[in-house]
Amino acid sequence: MSSSVAIKNGILVSPGHPLNGALVSLKWSNGVIDEIGKEVGPADIIIDAQGGFISSGWCDVYSVLPDPGAEWKERIDTFSHAAHLAGFTQSAVFAGVDPLPVKASSIISLKQRAKDLKIDLLPLGAASEAREGKEMAEVNDMFLAGAVAQTDGIVPHGSDSLRSKLLEYCHSLNIPYLTHPFNPKWVAGGQINEGYISVNLGLKGIPKAAETTALLADIELAKWLGVPLRVLGISTKDSVEIIKNAREQGVDIKVAVPLMNICYTEADIDNFDERFKVMPPLRTNEDKDALRSAVLNGDINAIFSNHTPEDIENKKLEFDYTAFGAATYAGFIPQLFSEFNDKELPQVIHALTAGNRNFLDLESGSLEIGNAVNLTVISRNVPDNSSKNGSIAYNKLSFDSNAGGLVCTARGLQLNMHS
Secondary structure, eight states, X not given: OOSEEEEEEEEEEOTTSTTTTSEEEEEEETTEEEEEESOOOXXXXXXXXXXXXXXXXXXXXXXXXXXXXXXXXXXXXXXXXXXXXXXXXXXXXXXXXXXXXXXXXXXXXXXXXXXXXXSEEEEEEOSBGGGSSSSBOOHHHHXXXXXXXXXXXXXXXXXXXXHHHHHHHHHHTTOOEEEOOOOGGGOSSOOEXXXXXXXXXXXXXXXXXXXXXXXXXXXXXXXXXXXXXXEEOOOOHHHHXXXXXXHHTTOOEEEEEEHHXXXXXXXXXXXXXXXXXXXXXXXXXXXXXXXXXXXXXXXXXXXXXXXXXXXXXXXXXXXXXXXSOBBGGGGHHHHHXXXXXXXXXXXXXXXXXXXXXXXXXXXXXXXXXXXXXXXXXXXXXXXXXTTOOOOOOSSBOOOOOSOOOEEEEXXXXXXXXXX
């Protein structure tokens, strides 16, 4: 534990700040920013950012924690450690499989269990009972208990009737409702993107229309009700264009995309690698490039991990039967470094900080003197150490890479650094 930290030789990522993009030093004492400039006063600990990036702490907008109920896949302590090693100081988490987070008691329990962890866990409440998309869960009670948003997560769409009720009710209570655009009626038993790869591998495909028709339906509901729309997870170029057109029509729409869909394509499944069987599915190079460009030009507001830990019994199976999902915290930083260059990383970090917090209607964490903020410092100028990933999940997306990184997160009075 430290009372003051000086971080030197880092590029500030804080759009709107007069020193945004400049090489600076920052002094952080007892959770509060004391100084920002070319030089700062003495501190208990001095960290050389090695020309990397200094930002407010990264915030994840959607992750899965199967605790309570399936702790052998990932425990709350290993989840927290993995998220911290991935650079996050906050993670919005859908926690629990037995019970599901459908009542205020589940939200309260998670907050109590998370008090002494390395990151802040932000509870997500289930929008529908049993996550079945039929009846509304105890939305307001969970929000009052501390849920930051309501969502059924990365699962098929609920009924049109329920989604319209949730959109209107959550808006009236100022509660974010995150909806994932996927219409299961378009496909039963789909495994990967519908196209050449699915045909070549003999796997049932998931058409892009399963996403775009659901997205269009949500947009029409939002327009009809006059409410904002928060879209959790898109995977296609067509969806990017649909969202741009909706904004031009005056729809208040924010969208978050999983990092995997920016970094990988259906071709990565060519050897039946079960780690790449995810939802939303990996699509084509054209789709990947469209998502990447939309992040860099701001059309996509937020990036999330989609961390979905599984065990060997559910993942090491024939591809048709293996569960969807990857434990992505393990490879999160190597993916960033492999996909984006140093000129692009500030926009990506902006999405991981202010973009993600705005998506959840949270305070953006401005790096102004006197503000109490969490910090993340990241640099690629050290050897790779991605094998130290914290997670106990079987389906970790960790791999050998030339992309290394120093990661330092500062939260409250706690300083965590690894390389």
